[in-house]
């Protein structure tokens with residue numbers, strides 16, 4: 533069957549002439565059920581939300597009764613929640629994704645994976661010097677991804693017990709809260725990828741199938757500039773739909789859409805009059821949360837005294853961040869919504885919000901998008917990855933005492949062995965890409981056209 537996904541991906545990513553976006557759904561109009569039927573003939577349906585009365589609300593999220601969430605008749609299991617964050621509070625998550633998580637030495641970034649140092653503080657360097665733009669020369673612009681929890685191995689396309697970090701409790705808490713509201717009570721966040729995109733970045737069509745548990749939902753949260761997101765089916769022959777994702781929007785891939793092809797063909801440049809999405813502005817009553825901002829951007833003066841104290845405390849203690857320390861004992865998998873954990877996370881959010889000088893983050897997101905992509909890796913009942921059956925080419929795995937020989941009831945078949953490397957956006961570079969040493973080093977495919985269609989690279993950027 534013909535691939536209809538890739539031609540649409542290419543059409544949407546084209547620059548000259550700019551493509552027609554008429555078929556890209558934008559649900560920001562907050563339509564009710566009747567209007568949805570009128571407009572989309574029943575293809576888009578309001579999704580149910582269940583307020584989790586038994587857990588404390590998370591600071592920075594609107595009450596979930598007021599969220600707008602949509603399901604799609606032809607894409608079963610896919611849910612879009614329109615930005616549920618209270619205005620201003622996405623600042624916390626942007627700061628975590630950009631400042632704290634990449635410099636935590638337990639986490640891996642594309643730069644540390646290529647021989648850089650784990651825990652490099654790209655953010656401080658940028659925040660201390662940058663005033664108005666993120667330039668191609670800024671080392672921070674080379675940051676493409678950070679992995680959390682089980683670190684994804686881009687080459688083997690596997691997770692392993694030997695390469696994992698403690699999962700950040702605030703990210704765990706947020707994703708479990710979202711799961712609870714959307715009716716996925718047993719969800720356990722165990723791995724995440726933070727993707728950093730610039731206006732010329734794209735993410736080619738792929739499926740996320742390396743997790744052992746492929747039934748649990750995947751949560752994908754957008755911050756910063758808007759993007760076009762494509763969702764197809766299990767094969768590229770399924771006609772895809774395209775959606776506009778705005779800052780704060782959350783996609784859930786569950787059910788049959790969990791293993792569907794998806795892609796990001798375009799990051800949209802902001803309108804000149806609104807370079808930073810409006811939802812980053814604090815409400816007047818929350819202004820008191822933020823420190824007085826200084827016009828001296830990029831200098832130490834721009835950081836409040838409180839934040840300076842925080843910085844040096846954290847640097848002394850761990851070298852990366854106070855947030856993990858502040859949240860205290862991290863939660864284990866399915867316990868992140870315990871009152872004590874939510875209280876700690878809430879305190880941490882308020883604390884960060886009150887000490888955050890947002891100006892340099894604003895500079896970054898004026899030309900960038902961040903995606904926080906959270907997955908469950910282990911199936912229910914497992915507390916670690918099963919061992920791979922030695923010498924088996926078919927990728928079968930076993931667990932417990934039954935690790936010898938043939939299949940057993942705990943055997944899992946992974947799709948790695950059959951995945952088409954030429955079409956994978958992750959992992960090793962395609963032959964043509966890997967010939968370009970400079971591109972390889974940066975983990976960026978330097979020649980868009982050469983690599984197109986056969987890129988095994990994650991985020992691509994244009995060469996200029």
Ligand SMILES: O=C(O)CCC(=O)C(=O)O
Pocket residue numbers: 725727735740752754761794795796903905
């Ligand atoms: O950026 C996005 O919205 C999607 C990211 C994604 O598909 C991935 O990390 O696998």
